[in-house]
Amino acid sequence: MDLILGGLGNALNLLWQRDPEVMSILWLSLLISGSATCLSLLLGIPLGTALALARFPGRRAIISLVNTGMGMPPVVVGLVVSIFLWRSGPLGALRLMYTPTAMVVAQCVIASPIIVGITMAAMGQLDPKLRLQMLGLGASRWQLLLVLLREARLPMLAAVMAGFGGVISEVGAVMMVGGNIPGDTRVLTTAIVLETSKGNFDTALALGLILLLLAYAVNLALTLVQQRRA
Amino acid sequence: MxxxxxxxxxxxxxxxxxxxxxxxxxxxxxxxxxxxxxxxxxxxxxxxxxxxxxxxxxxxxxxxxxxxxxxxxxxxxxxxxxxxxxxxxxxxxxxxxxxxxxxxxxxxxxxxxxxxxxxxxxxxxxxxxxxxxxxxxxxxxxxxxxxxxxxxxxxxxxxxxxxxxxxxxxxxxxxxxxxxxxxxxxxxxxxxxxxxxxxxxxxxxxxxxxxxxxxxxxxxxxxxxxxxxxxxxxxTFVGVETIIPGRVATQVAGLATIETRAGRLETICDWPEHQSVLVLVRPEDVTLAPLNGPRKQTSARNVLQGTVSRVVSYGPLARVVVDCGIPIVALITHQSRLELGFAPGLAVTASFKATAVHVIKRE
Structure with a gap:
């Protein structure tokens, strides 16, 4: 019990004092997972929308690929991205291994299928006649897309939450492709693993608490936006 | 135009x-x-x-x-x-x-x-x-x-x-x-x-x-x-429920008599004699009266006798099917249905005017 209470106290203390190391880890986590989520949205929304609304050859194959991707173990993603970025790998010349960029790439691979899948479901549950109605009112393709996305905004926010939540709390892939280098690729999850393995439970607990608070804050913010718009 | x-x-x-x-x-x-x-x-x-x-x-x-x-x-x-x-x-x-x-x-x-x-x-x-x-x-x-x-x-x-x-x-x-x-x-x-x-x-x-x-x-x-x-x-789509096949028997200046299984019907049409036709009557154009009830003067040219075979109520109106050798469908008000006691088995006359009939060529 002392361990837990001590950890909590320590965590609050670290936050309160804006411990530079903790702040750098927090900032890096936000930056990497935020970028990965944004990139996945840029990729996932158009693809999910196309899969939901358009009919083209290979659509079913892509959908089953997406569904598989939604449940892909991060460790496998880490492995595959590592192989690609390895010095002697296909993209080795880019020298991205053990950089934040590599971590963003890995997290994109994890988050994109989730966002594609949820976008697909969100757009698919809209009344198909709504498209005809909007076109009938003179909507251009882009206007139609914006209207439909706006109409599906609640499930779309769920896509953002699920994507961000999935990558901020993920540890396997970022550990493998990032390497947990202090000040460079050390994020909340990898730091927690490290501190725990060193037996520094109070620090690990502090970082875990920050991670929880972070996840809670993001979800709270999105929920508030949701309720305001709804 | x-x-x-x-x-x-x-x-x-x-x-x-x-x-x-x-x-x-x-x-x-x-x-x-x-x-x-x-x-x-x-x-x-x-x-x-x-x-x-x-x-x-x-x-x-x-x-x-x-x-x-x-x-x-x-x-x-x-x-x-x-x-x-x-x-x-x-x-x-x-x-x-x-x-x-x-x-x-x-x-x-x-x-x-x-x-x-x-x-x-x-x-x-x-x-x-x-x-x-x-x-x-x-x-x-x-x-x-x-x-x-x-x-x-x-x-x-x-x-x-x-x-x-x-x-x-x-x-x-x-x-x-x-x-x-x-x-x-x-x-x-x-x-x-x-x-x-x-x-x-x-x-x-x-x-x-x-x-x-x-x-x-x-x-x-x-x-x-x-x-x-x-x-x-x-x-059929616009609600004509009585469709009687027949053949033009006589044709005099647009007034034609048509031979049908329900007897001769008088109609206004230009089809020539011997033409095979269909006689169309809308249910609201058919008037029903009990055979044994008080005789009303009617100007209708076509008066057929038959027995009521089915009565279906639609709120204020009732749809009555009368068997006159061929089924003839009429709409009556709920009130007259009650007053005149329309029920299956009742002997009635079904009448409609020559002008209420539309005649088309039978394909």
Whole structure:
């Protein structure tokens, strides 16, 4: 019990004092997972929308690929991205291994299928006649897309939450492709693993608490936006 | 001849191998309401989607004001000349006002002008003051009125209505039909109304097109279509329930007697002697009287005797089937049904005037 209470106290203390190391880890986590989520949205929304609304050859194959991707173990993603970025790998010349960029790439691979899948479901549950109605009112393709996305905004926010939540709390892939280098690729999850393995439970607990608070804050913010718009 | 607002020529739509729509020519006059009626699956909605430029036919062209529409590049521009209202209101999850100005915003309209038009049309459709309500909280009738306002604010050259009343409960439906008639006439907006409901079509249309199995079987005023259907199929759809096959026995200056299994019938028609024909009688044109009841003077030329075989009540009216050698269907009021004791087995006379009969050639 002392361990837990001590950890909590320590965590609050670290936050309160804006411990530079903790702040750098927090900032890096936000930056990497935020970028990965944004990139996945840029990729996932158009693809999910196309899969939901358009009919083209290979659509079913892509959908089953997406569904598989939604449940892909991060460790496998880490492995595959590592192989690609390895010095002697296909993209080795880019020298991205053990950089934040590599971590963003890995997290994109994890988050994109989730966002594609949820976008697909969100757009698919809209009344198909709504498209005809909007076109009938003179909507251009882009206007139609914006209207439909706006109409599906609640499930779309769920896509953002699920994507961000999935990558901020993920540890396997970022550990493998990032390497947990202090000040460079050390994020909340990898730091927690490290501190725990060193037996520094109070620090690990502090970082875990920050991670929880972070996840809670993001979800709270999105929920508030949701309720305001709804 | 009124100017033509919209025409389709040689339009064919195939679903797989099936020819779902085949309309060599159909024109809508400027400012009129054309009702397109027909049974479910006859191609009405397909025709409407073709007119709305939402579905490209496999063959044929659409003309607006004499100008052939390019269904390729200029599609968006052409589509912005019309507006469509579906069976469901299909409002977006936002305020009533935002819904009504949606189409104007698509067109980049000035916000002040949009507001003016929105207020006008919402008030005109009897839903003024609901601007700030969330659209999803409206009743079915209100939502459909908002949907109509959303289309009318666009001042379209062509307004397309696809079964706009079908999803409404009976009172909202009746009220909306009552209100919409004068609105469409005042606005003089060229309208195509697709419906399977004959009552709606009569209430709102200046002309009717009867669509059966993807082809236009008759085009005319509601009066023409209902009292003089062009074929047995049209007759059945527009509510003619008594169809008696026969042969013209005598023909004297338009007054023909027709030999049928129910006896000789007198009719007004020009078919020559020996022509094989079908005699059509609408149920509301048939008068029934008990055979043993008090004799009433009747001017009806055709009086048949028979027995009631079936009585089905429809609220204020009852449908009575009388077996006179062939079944003859009549509509009577609930009150006369009770007073005169119509029930299966009752011996009655069924009478109808020569002028109430429409005779078509038997194919």
């Amino acid at each position: 009124a100017t033509l607002a919209v025409e389709v020529r040689g339009v064919q739509v195939l679903y797989g191998q099936r020819l779902a729509l085949d309309v060599p020519e159909l024109a809508v006059r400027q400012g009129e309401t054309l009702g397109v009626i027909g049974p479910n699956g006859c191609g009405k909605s397909t025709l409407l989607r073709v007119l709305a430029l939402l579905q490209r036919p496999q063959a044929g062209e659409v003309y607006f004001a004499g100008e052939r529409l390019d269904l390729g590049r200029g599609l968006l521009h052409q589509r912005r000349r019309l507006a469509i209202v579906f069976q469901e209101a299909l409002l977006l999850d936002t305020s009533v006002y935002d819904n009504v100005v949606m189409g104007l915003r698509f067109r980049g309209a000035d916000e002040a002008e949009a507001r003016k038009r929105a207020n006008f049309w919402l008030a005109r459709l009897g839903v003024g003051g609901l601007e700030r309500r969330r659209a999803k909280t409206l009743s079915g009738g209100e939502a459909q009125r908002v949907s109509l306002a959303r289309s009318l604010v666009l001042q379209p050259e062509l307004l397309l209505l696809d079964e706009p009343f079908s999803a409404l409960d009976a009172p909202s439906r009746a009220a909306l039909i009552d209100d919409l008639g004068p609105i469409l006439r005042e606005a003089a907006v060229t309208t195509v109304l697709v419906t399977h409901d004959r009552g709606e079509a009569i209430a709102l249309s200046e002309r009717l097109a009867v669509l059966i199995d993807g082809t236009v079987r008759q085009l005319g005023t509601p009066e023409e279509v209902f009292s003089a259907p062009a074929s047995e199929e049209v007759a």
